[in-house]
Amino acid sequence: MRILRSAMDEAHEKLQSDDGPIEFLHERSTFYELAAILVEGGLSIVEEETEIPESSSDKILADLKDIRHWLQGRIQDMKRLIVEKDRELMERLENELKLRRALELKDMELVYLHGKLEPGRTKNDDIQDFPMINQAVPGGRSEGDIFRLKNSVDQQLCNMKQKLEDEKERLTTERRTRSLVFLVLISALNS
Numbered sequence: 001m002r003i004l005r006s007a008m009d010e011a012h013e014k015l016q017s018d019d020g021p022i023e024f025l026h027e028r029s030t031f032y033e034l035a036a037i038l039v040e041g042g043l044s045i046v047e048e049e050t051e052i053p054e055s056s057s058d059k060i061l062a063d064l065k066d067i068r069h070w071l072q073g074r075i076q077d078m079k080r081l082i083v084e085k086d087r088e089l090m091e092r093l094e095n096e097l098k099l100r101r102a103l104e105l106k107d108m109e110l111v112y113l114h115g116k117l118e119p120g121r122t123k124n125d126d127i128q129d130f131p132m133i134n135q136a137v138p139g140g141r142s143e144g145d146i147f148r149l150k151n152s153v154d155q156q157l158c159n160m161k162q163k164l165e166d167e168k169e170r171l172t173t174e175r176r177t178r179s180l181v182f183l184v185l186i187s188a189l190n191s
Contacts, residue, residue, distance in 0.1 A: 022082065022085055022086065022089070025078055025081050025082045025085060026082065028078050029075060029078035029079060029082065032071050032074045032075045032078060033075055035071050036068060036071040036072060036075060039064055039067050039068045039071060040068065042064055043061065043064040043065065043068065047061065102146075105146075106149065106150075106153065109150060109153070110153060110157075113153070113154065113157060114157070117157060117161065
């Protein structure tokens, strides 16, 4: 029986899958189910044998029953792991869909706000014109969260706009200064 168990352990260690965690768990579960079938077959053969001395057959039967019990436990463990992994993957997929929907809403809102944002306008002008601003993501963020996120994006847009205006003003001033320096140099050379 030790030989049988060690052979099963070696075969189990060689069992590897490159197809992902679910496929790996499925292959391991199948391995244990097939091993349980083999042990059941061995158990029925030993029970049918009458030529084996009683003490020896009792030990073999006990060993086979132990292995069967161990394999059934492993099969249950594999099934539980498969269910857990499946649940985990479904939760990830659900979260990914919620995040994707929220991102799509924010992208649409940013495009809308960018189109509406013109020089001289404040960040709060026409905020209610966008139809999706006050919609909550199903199963996701509340209206308050969306509104806070929208305000944060609005603030960032205003900050970027202000930085661009400041940079434009700085470049204009620098260009004027260079022009004046250039004119002063030319007039100094001509004198």
